[in-house]
Structures are given as C-alpha cells and as structure tokens.
Amino acid sequence: MAAGRTPRRVVMIRVVVADDDPLVGAHLRTILASAGDIEVVDTVADGAAAVEAAIRHRPDLVLMDLRMPGVNGLVATDQIAALNPAPVVVVLTTFTADRYVAAALRAGASGYVLKTTPPREFADLIRTAAAGHTILPPGAARVLLPAAPSVTLPNGLSERDREILTGLGQGLTNAQLAARLHLTEATIKGYVSRVLTRLGCTNRTEAALLAQRAGLVKYG
Incomplete structure (x- = not known):
C-alpha cells in the first residue's frame, strides 16, 4: 500500500438467516461469513423470531425459509415487508414449484434462492438482492x-x-x-x-x- 493512502472501507451487508434446520442455518452462516462483505447478525428458527430479529438488528436483508413451525415464513415476510424501513427479504427454498414462494413474492419478497445454490453464487445473489435487484431466474413465472x-x-x-x-x-x-x-x-x-x-x-x-x-x- 502506498504511504498515506487510506484503505478502502468494505461496506458490510448485514443479514438475518431464518431456517428451522440448524444445519442449514450453520451452513449458510459459514458460506456468507467467508464472503468478506456479508455479516450474519442473527440466525433464527421461526417466523416470529425472524420478525423480532429484523426489528432488533435492522439488517439489510433477511434470508427466509418458508416452511417453519409456528409462524411460517410467509406470514413473517408480510410483517417484515411492512416495517419502515423494511429490509430486503429473499426466500430460501428447496423446490421452486411451491405456492408459498409465489405468495411470498406477492407479499413483497425480492425473489428466491435455492438452498442447493453453489456457495460462490449464493453470496453473489445476496449482493445482488441487497443492491436492489429482483432475484428471479429465467422461467420463474412458468415454474x-x-x-x-x-x-x-x-x-x-x-x-x-x-x-x-x-x-x-x-x-x-x-x-x-x-x-x-x-x-x-x-x-x-x-x-x-x-x-x-x-x-x-x-x-x-x-x-x-x-x-x-x-x-x-x-x-x-
């Protein structure tokens, strides 16, 4: 580094992960933490906790599993989308042909990402959503x-x-x-x-x- 030059400050994307499978939550935390510019500020296991985490941490983005016990991800997405300011909500899913995914998009989610997405692509998709993009793969409307x-x-x-x-x-x-x-x-x-x-x-x-x-x- 040249003398006197100030290092560029990395702007962190703050994320809440909501998934009732602790292994999935830990896996996503590891993937995102390795990205360098993404910080997982909380990992929760149900929709009610996701809403509370969104209010408490004011994250930039919430990764939301939809099929969770108690308050499901669809209800939580609707409640988080009503916050002011509201974080971006990205749906976590295993199957794209899921009526809950479509309902979440209508409720205000900014798109969806498959849990099987490769780690490098996963982090890129989070950056894309946090920047204001809609994450909809080609053919999403048909599916x-x-x-x-x-x-x-x-x-x-x-x-x-x-x-x-x-x-x-x-x-x-x-x-x-x-x-x-x-x-x-x-x-x-x-x-x-x-x-x-x-x-x-x-x-x-x-x-x-x-x-x-x-x-x-x-x-x-």
Missing part, C-alpha cells in the same frame, strides 16, 4: 405460476413504459435502467412508479413476474 395464463398488457402503456417493465422483468436496478435508457435515476424512479400504478402492481417483484408472463423477457 411459480404454472396455471396462470399469459398476460396481455394494457393498451395505454407507452413504448417507454414497456422498456421499463422489461428491465424490471430482467431484475435491473434503477441505476442500470438509467444507464440503459440514458436517463437520470430520478426520471427512472418516476417511470417505475407510473408503470406499477398502471399495471396495478404493488411492488417491483410482482411487475417482474408480470413482464415474464407477458413475454417481455425471453427465457434462457
């Missing part, structure tokens, strides 16, 4: 909502609105949308709010699923 018909978008959507919706479906942040469309982030924020209102969506994740069902996002 989570297999019985849902394709969607026809309202005629009132402008070409710009469709560009914004496509970006949401791809999990882009406001900053990434601004760079793609050569607009300011403030302008993008206004467009996103307008698109959500016109589509009757309550959050970006719901809009992202809608974009996939409407065929705006091509499946890989």
Whole structure:
C-alpha cells in the first residue's frame, strides 16, 4: 500500500438467516461469513423470531425459509415487508414449484434462492438482492405460476413504459435502467412508479413476474 493512502472501507451487508434446520442455518452462516462483505447478525428458527430479529438488528436483508413451525415464513415476510424501513427479504427454498414462494413474492419478497445454490453464487445473489435487484431466474413465472395464463398488457402503456417493465422483468436496478435508457435515476424512479400504478402492481417483484408472463423477457 502506498504511504498515506487510506484503505478502502468494505461496506458490510448485514443479514438475518431464518431456517428451522440448524444445519442449514450453520451452513449458510459459514458460506456468507467467508464472503468478506456479508455479516450474519442473527440466525433464527421461526417466523416470529425472524420478525423480532429484523426489528432488533435492522439488517439489510433477511434470508427466509418458508416452511417453519409456528409462524411460517410467509406470514413473517408480510410483517417484515411492512416495517419502515423494511429490509430486503429473499426466500430460501428447496423446490421452486411451491405456492408459498409465489405468495411470498406477492407479499413483497425480492425473489428466491435455492438452498442447493453453489456457495460462490449464493453470496453473489445476496449482493445482488441487497443492491436492489429482483432475484428471479429465467422461467420463474412458468415454474411459480404454472396455471396462470399469459398476460396481455394494457393498451395505454407507452413504448417507454414497456422498456421499463422489461428491465424490471430482467431484475435491473434503477441505476442500470438509467444507464440503459440514458436517463437520470430520478426520471427512472418516476417511470417505475407510473408503470406499477398502471399495471396495478404493488411492488417491483410482482411487475417482474408480470413482464415474464407477458413475454417481455425471453427465457434462457
């Protein structure tokens, strides 16, 4: 290091892990701790404890298993999403074809991650979600909502609105949308709010699923 140069401060992502399997909780704590920029501030075993931990620690993100005894992860996700400020909630799941996963996304979760995800990819997904992305793998709408018909978008959507919706479906942040469309982030924020209102969506994740069902996002 050059003399007099101040080392760059690593901004830590503070995470609460909620899973009733102690082995899973310990495994996730080990994976995330090894990332260097992710700190697990608490590991809990049920939804009620997850809500309490979110209030007590004010984490950046909560990793939420859905099938837990007592208060399940779906109820906890809904309660955490109502906090102000609310941390990002990412669903932990073994099976993507799970009606609880779809319900959690509608309740405000920012996406889901499989428990079998390789460690390096797992940490990257946490960083992605904490940065404001929606974590929805290609084809998620088909897996989570297999019985849902394709969607026809309202005629009132402008070409710009469709560009914004496509970006949401791809999990882009406001900053990434601004760079793609050569607009300011403030302008993008206004467009996103307008698109959500016109589509009757309550959050970006719901809009992202809608974009996939409407065929705006091509499946890989």
